[in-house]
Amino acid sequence: MVQTGFRTLPHGITLSCRTTGTEGRPVLVFLHGFPEAAFVWDGLLEHFAKPENGGYRCIAPNLRGFEQSSAPADVAAYRPKHLVQDIAALIAMEGGQLACLVAHDWGGAVAWNLAASHPALMKKLAIINSPHPGTFLRELQHSPAQQAASAYMNFLIRPDAEVLLAENDFHRLWEFFTKFGAVDGGHAWLTDGVRAQYREVWQRGLTGPLNFYRASPLRPPRPGPPHNDPAAAAVTIPREMLEVKLPTLVIWGMGDIALPPALLNGLDDYVPQMQIRRVEGATHWIVHEQPELVAQYLKAFLA
Numbered sequence: 305m306v307q308t309g310f311r312t313l314p315h316g317i318t319l320s321c322r323t324t325g326t327e328g329r330p331v332l333v334f335l336h337g338f339p340e341a342a343f344v345w346d347g348l349l350e351h352f353a354k355p356e357n358g359g360y361r362c363i364a365p366n367l368r369g370f371e372q373s374s375a376p377a378d379v380a381a382y383r384p385k386h387l388v389q390d391i392a393a394l395i396a397m398e399g400g401q402l403a404c405l406v407a408h409d410w411g412g413a414v415a416w417n418l419a420a421s422h423p424a425l426m427k428k429l430a431i432i433n434s435p436h437p438g439t440f441l442r443e444l445q446h447s448p449a450q451q452a453a454s455a456y457m458n459f460l461i462r463p464d465a466e467v468l469l470a471e472n473d474f475h476r477l478w479e480f481f482t483k484f485g486a487v488d489g490g491h492a493w494l495t496d497g498v499r500a501q502y503r504e505v506w507q508r509g510l511t512g513p514l515n516f517y518r519a520s521p522l523r524p525p526r527p528g529p530p531h532n533d534p535a536a537a538a539v540t541i542p543r544e545m546l547e548v549k550l551p552t553l554v555i556w557g558m559g560d561i562a563l564p565p566a567l568l569n570g571l572d573d574y575v576p577q578m579q580i581r582r583v584e585g586a587t588h589w590i591v592h593e594q595p596e597l598v599a600q601y602l603k604a605f606l607a
Contacts, residue, residue: 306346310372311365313393320372321394322346325353325361330403332606333395334364337409337434338513339477341505342366344591348406351599358606360403365394367411369512371505382512382519387414388421395425404428404606408591410516413437419548430553430602433560433588435567438546438574440522443567444536453562457523458535466510474506481589483561493592552578553605555598557586579605 305324312318322342332352334345342364349362366373368390369382376382391414395402405426407415412434419429435443443450459465469476481494517523526533552575558565565582572578581601586593 306349311394311397313390313397315389315393317368317374317376317390317393319365319368319374319390319394321366322349322364323362324349325359327361329359329361331361331363331395331398333391333398333402333405334362335391335405335407335411335415336364336367336370337411338516339480339502339506339510340409341371341502343501343505344408345406347595348591348599348602352602352606357599357603358403361398363394363398365391367414367516369515371508373512375509375512379515379518382515384413384417384520387516388418391415391418392422392425400425402426404430404602406430406432406602407434408432409434409588413520416548417545419550419552420545423548423550426550428551428553428605429548430555430605432555432591432598433557433563435563436546436548436571436574437522437541439567439569439571441536441539441541442570444522444524445539447566449564450566451524453564454524456562457517458526460514460517461523465514469510469514470506474503477502477506493589498592546574548575550577551605553601554578554580555590555601556580556582557588557590557593558582558584559586560588562588 306322308320308322310318311321334348336342336344345364349364351357352360352362367387369375402425405415412431415429415431416436419426444454482491521535521539523535525535525537556565556568568580583590583597591598
């Protein structure tokens with residue numbers, strides 16, 4: 305049974321969390337992305353809490369700005385260092401070292417940074433369709449295909465993005481699921497029940513989630529007036545902030561339109577202890593589409 309509760313961190317941020325499993329057992333933490341929330345992990349929380357699957361203590365926080373977690377008004381409060389601080393503090397409250405950190409999309413952006421800067425906080429790292437900052441920066445700077453695939457980011461930083469996304473029962477947000485790649489059978493996972501869960505989260509507010517994009521320069525440039533915004537073209541990242549020296553599993557739905565498989569090229573240069581599971585017939589939303597396969601790959605990796 306998934307339980308809900310709150311964790312107030314020492315630096316004053318409160319995260320709403322979903323949990324399963326027995327306290328004192330090895331801990332798995334799951335980080336969600338946009339436009340999602342912690343509930344997307346419920347099936348995996350229940351799976352890995354079972355004794356036959358490891359009997360883990362499983363925790364899925366809503367990142368700051370999402371659902372009922374703290375949502376600071378200042379865009380600068382969503383810079384990577386603050387997002388990393390939240391999860392580092394949560395891990396400290398839950399025993400100090402995870403068996404594994406599992407993350408998707410924006411959660412993966414936080415996880416890559418956390419694993420590089422605080423490797424002692426976890427034994428292993430598992431990433432699901434979330435680009436490593438080194439390869440993402442390379443592709444944003446040099447690949448017209450990635451620049452086009454990421455153009456939606458510059459829509460999400462518009463000052464009127466919240467209003468536009470909420471129009472017509474969140475019509476544009478539903479298109480994130482239907483336009484970022486379809487698999488055989490369409491989008492059968494997007495049931496009325498799942499839609500209701502998403503709608504409940506989005507109705508709480510979209511400014512916090514959108515501030516993740518507004519605070520990050522890792523997006524395509526906007527040349528010329530009125531913006532003259534170089535975005536990723538002006539970014540450099542020190543090598544030591546990119547190296548992840550932990551055993552790492554990368555699961556990648558190869559039909560991800562927003563994050564093409566070219567992002568996997570050269571990844572082993574930054575992550576030497578890595579295994580990649582490429583999944584044909586899956587998209588960015590592989591956690592919804594093929595939860596059993598994701599669970600199978602994670603279980604093998606954790607063993």
